[in-house]
Amino acid sequence: MSKEEFPADVCSINEIDPEAVAFVQERVMPDRTIERLSRLFSAFADPTRLRILHALNVIDELCVCDLSALSDLSVSAVSHQLRLLRDRELVHARRDGRMVYYSLADEHVSQLMAIGAEHANER
Amino acid sequence: MSKEEFPADVCSINEIDPEAVAFVQERVMPDRTIERLSRLFSAFADPTRLRILHALNVIDELCVCDLSALSDLSVSAVSHQLRLLRDRELVHARRDGRMVYYSLADEHVSQLMAIGAEHANER
DNA sequence: TGGGAGAATGTGCATATGAGCAAAGAAGAA
DNA sequence: TTCTTCTTTGCTCATATGCACATTCTCCCA
Structure with missing residues (x-):
């Protein structure tokens, strides 16, 4: 914790x-x-993704077109968001034939949403 | 939950x-x-703000210039971020003379960071 | 092995966000 | 009051983000 990292002239x-x-x-x-x-x-930090995550929290597994219907967005837009959620490992994708089913990656995701909702609602 | 909200032509x-x-x-x-x-x-969702929040999680109360030194940013930039954190009620400001001391607003903030860090570190 | 359905990806545009600079408050000291 | 110090705010630019459209890819089935 050397003070050299904060030389006097920075903020003396x-x-x-x-x-x-x-x-x-x-x-x-x-x-x-x-x-x-x-x-x-x-x-x-995005309403669309929160809706997707919440939907998956409610029902475990949904395909892209279900999510598209639920979020009232194009399949393309939903797919974009799902890729992002996949990249950040918040959701897990399972392919079944030509359908791809998505689910939450782990418990942390629902925990974060629950605590967040608590915070948001008490104000 | 009327199906009318999802007319057949949307995605039939x-x-x-x-x-x-x-x-x-x-x-x-x-x-x-x-x-x-x-x-x-x-x-x-921003590294600068996370550093600020983590610092306040470690030490309870810090003034703008401390946070500026810690985050290696201008006082102005830090102040901007603090305003945002205040608006979203994540931090609390206390004025003492010409200094303003900031602290975390409630338990949810540290909980969210803890769970987030868990998730981030296990991958 | 084509054709078609569902999902993923590339591109472009409009908007949102973050940071610095400069100037304006707010509170104590002279 | 006037000066000084710490903090806040307005302005501007560069970057990031979200969406739609069009295209490509993958898989199933005839």
Whole structure:
């Protein structure tokens, strides 16, 4: 937690608390984790995707065209969003013949939605 | 959950499962909640804001200049982000003289970060 | 081995978001 | 009041994101 990382000239005019800064510095989240977290949350940060995730939370497994009907969007648009959700590993795809069925990837997804809804509703 | 909301011509060529669609329709999340959730998660969807929130999770209360030093950004940029976090009620501001101290608004914030980090790290 | 259905992908455009710069508050000190 | 310091806000530009349209790909079946 060397103070060299915060040279005096950066902010010497301000009343920085060097101890607090150092304390946090020792516990900094790795850039890699921050980046992953940011990508994870940005997947949740869109109404269309939230509707898709919520639908999959309600019924476990749905195909693209069901999701398209539910979200009232083109199949193409839904497919785009599903690719994104797949890339970020929030949903899992299972192919059955020409249909592809989607489901939530793990418990974290529904947990995050539940806590988020709690926070959103109590205000 | 009337099927009238999904007229046959929308997707009749596809193999929609009308029961599944109706089932989800009955449990649809209100637009208002979806919108709030989306705004909530979008606040988490940025590396700078995540660093700020994590710092406040580690140390409870920090002023703008501390956060500026920690995130290696201009005071202005940090202030912009803090305003956004305030608007979305993720942080709380307390003025003491000319300093303004920020802290996390409630437990949900750290819970969301914890679960998110779990998800991000196990992959 | 074609043809057709369902899903995925490439491109383009409109909008949203983040950061810096510069200027404007707000609160204490002279 | 006037100056100084810390924070906030307005403006602007560059980048990112979401959607539609058109195309491509994959799989099933005749």
